[in-house]
Amino acid sequence: MSTERANFGSKLGIILATAGSAVGLGNIWRFPYMTGQNGGAVFIFIYIVCVLLLGIPCMVSEFIIGRHGAANTARAYTKLSNGTPWKWVGFLGVLTGFLITGYYTVVSGWCLQYIYASAVGQLKGDPAYISQYFSEFSSDPFRPIFWTVVMMLAAHLVIIRGVRGGIERTSKLLMPTLFVLLLVIVAASCMLPDAGKGISFLLKPDFSKVDRGVFLGALGQSFYSLSIAMGCVCTYASYYGRQTNLLRSAVHVSVVDSFVAVLAGLMIFPAAFSVGVTPDAGPSLIFITLPNVFNQAFTAVPWLGTVISLMFYALLSLAALTSLISLHEVSTSFFFEELKISRSRGALIVTVSTCVIGALCSLSLGACPSWSFGGKTLFDWFDYTTGQIFLPLGGFLTCLFLGWFVPKQLVRDEFTNWGTVSQRLFPVFLFLIRFVCPLCIAAIMLHQFNIL
Numbered sequence: 001m002s003t004e005r006a007n008f009g010s011k012l013g014i015i016l017a018t019a020g021s022a023v024g025l026g027n028i029w030r031f032p033y034m035t036g037q038n039g040g041a042v043f044i045f046i047y048i049v050c051v052l053l054l055g056i057p058c059m060v061s062e063f064i065i066g067r068h069g070a071a072n073t074a075r076a077y078t079k080l081s082n083g084t085p086w087k088w089v090g091f092l093g094v095l096t097g098f099l100i101t102g103y104y105t106v107v108s109g110w111c112l113q114y115i116y117a118s119a120v121g122q123l124k125g126d127p128a129y130i131s132q133y134f135s136e137f138s139s140d141p142f143r144p145i146f147w148t149v150v151m152m153l154a155a156h157l158v159i160i161r162g163v164r165g166g167i168e169r170t171s172k173l174l175m176p177t178l179f180v181l182l183l184v185i186v187a188a189s190c191m192l193p194d195a196g197k198g199i200s201f202l203l204k205p206d207f208s209k210v211d212r213g214v215f216l217g218a219l220g221q222s223f224y225s226l227s228i229a230m231g232c233v234c235t236y237a238s239y240y241g242r243q244t245n246l247l248r249s250a251v252h253v254s255v256v257d258s259f260v261a262v263l264a265g266l267m268i269f270p271a272a273f274s275v276g277v278t279p280d281a282g283p284s285l286i287f288i289t290l291p292n293v294f295n296q297a298f299t300a301v302p303w304l305g306t307v308i309s310l311m312f313y314a315l316l317s318l319a320a321l322t323s324l325i326s327l328h329e330v331s332t333s334f335f336f337e338e339l340k341i342s343r344s345r346g347a348l349i350v351t352v353s354t355c356v357i358g359a360l361c362s363l364s365l366g367a368c369p370s371w372s373f374g375g376k377t378l379f380d381w382f383d384y385t386t387g388q389i390f391l392p393l394g395g396f397l398t399c400l401f402l403g404w405f406v407p408k409q410l411v412r413d414e415f416t417n418w419g420t421v422s423q424r425l426f427p428v429f430l431f432l433i434r435f436v437c438p439l440c441i442a443a444i445m446l447h448q449f450n451i452l
Helices: 011-022 025-037 041-069 073-081 087-119 127-138 143-159 163-190 195-203 212-225 232-237 246-274 282-297 302-338 343-363 378-405 408-415 426-448
Strands: none
Touching (some): 011 302, 025 212, 041 195, 041 212, 041 378, 041 408, 087 302, 232 302, 246 282, 343 378, 378 426
């Protein structure tokens, strides 16, 4: 078994792979309904500011740890911790990524089911029918698990082919395809009658709607959207070369990620406004609200509604798969490096175990209602524990670790590529990591627990 460390083969591969990790259901599902619930354009404006103040610095921090460690996330933190308890922050990142993989695959599988349902015309009907369809499917004991396994096997086949032959090559194929699908649906949506109302909602900010909730919501979305603290960014950075400009890469990834999120809004809200649907439908937006929107918006040309629906759920599936690949790689790299086994065996451990987790989470949504406690299903508990506790805690500790514990000269060397990149922004970066980012993440945590 070769012990040589793999690397991405090109700058484009670095950007597309890392952007693929960040671009997922959070952009195309969570961002639009968060935007709808928080005032439209003003939320987007605050979100972009938060990406600059929180997202990019946190991403660069993980880049530094990952590239310097040149190993899986747990080992990378261990190398920099010098035997102190800080090493457990890396293990927390691996655990978080592993747990997210298990339940995220379930939602990813729903997207595959909706591709099939769109193709065979099962999404035609009134709003009550669409709602019932989703309820019956998500609580079915077999179909969601089948699609969960299919999605995980797709990620598995990419991972076992390695960094260049699998992750990088697949990212170069999937990301452009995702952009093409997105642009086609945006164009179709923006040409609908009264679509201008949706465009105005997204692009004309009303600052009178700004309050604490909008700001903290944008802050949280900027953190989650960029895949911070789940091991993905750190793991991918371990495959970066010494010549990779970390700050520039973080900016490029953030621009791509934010661009996709805004396009997702332009895809959804013009169509929603054209049929009089409110833009604050919440988490049910893509599986209950949007099928109704597509049915109503393209009533005059039913076949076009079917095509757009099919393309939309194909787009969702691609976005889910690119994120799932990066989540899978977090755990795969940990197992095959720490257990000293082959990549394929490490990937098999992850695939089998997360399929089991996914099956249990899926069954808890309907087939096995007794698998609930504290008012939450098993699926909800995985989402709650990782999203509201592990992710912000991991991000908070990473900022403290890099900002206050890791030697300043080491951080400077990595940030400036050993003096070959301008140092002008380093003091700004260090200030943000030491003070601004920890305070922002603490605010996110307090807000989630209704303390702030």
